[in-house]
Amino acid sequence: MHLTNSKGWLFYIPDQDKFVSSAWATFPESSSLKKALISPEASTASKGAIKFLLNKLTLGDFSAEHTVKAQQLASNHITNKVLLPPKSYTEAMKQPDSLAWQRAINQEIENMKNHAVFEVLPLPVNTKPIGGGWVFVKKPASSTCDARYKVRGNSQLKGYDFHETFAPTATFTSLRLLLTVAVHLK
Structure with a gap:
């Protein structure tokens, strides 16, 4: 019982x-x-x-167990604050290494411009822009800060935000054809 x-x-x-x-x-x-x-x-x-x-009947005092749990939670909270990268731009700018995060953000924006990832256009009437957000990563080996801007494509509506999708993927049939041509041409 x-x-x-x-x-x-x-x-x-x-x-x-x-x-x-x-x-x-x-x-x-x-x-x-x-x-x-x-x-x-x-x-x-x-x-x-x-x-x-x-x-x-009781089995004893378990108050020390509660104290240990509280200490462990506090330790995890402190560890996570120190070691984990920020979850938002605002959080990144509040950290002691905010200059490193800002450099990473500027580098990402510059890379997107250089590779023509986006084009600035006027927003059509009665439309909302698709949201996006920053993803921050701290590389453990070199302790460098890395920032990537991600668009929230899951909020897009087919026929409204886009009309068709294209993802180049290799099928087994196309791979066989490619190998056949390669063998034939030697």
Whole structure:
């Protein structure tokens, strides 16, 4: 029987005619054992005695365990704040290495301009721009800051934001054709 006021179980040992409490237990799954353990002759007096014992029985003080958990949570919070990269531009600019994050952002914008990733156009009437956001990564080997701008394409609507999609992927058939041509041309 599970104890309500502490972490553990209450067991009755018939050979010794006593109750034992334990935080660790292994429960056998055999159905014949379950039938042997649960007897229909259990009197209400013995059930009352068990309930009385349950209310009186405790396994000890677990307050130290709560203190350890609180310390672990605080430690994780501090560790995550120090080691994890920022989740937003605002958070990046509040960090001690904000200049490194700003350099990474400027480098990403410059790369996008150099590769003609986007084109600035006037926004058509009755349309909303697709959202985007910065993704920040700190490379562990070199401890350099890396920033990438990502557009939230999952918010696009087919026929409204785009009309067709194209993703060049190789199929097994096209690979066979390519290898056949390569063998033929040697």
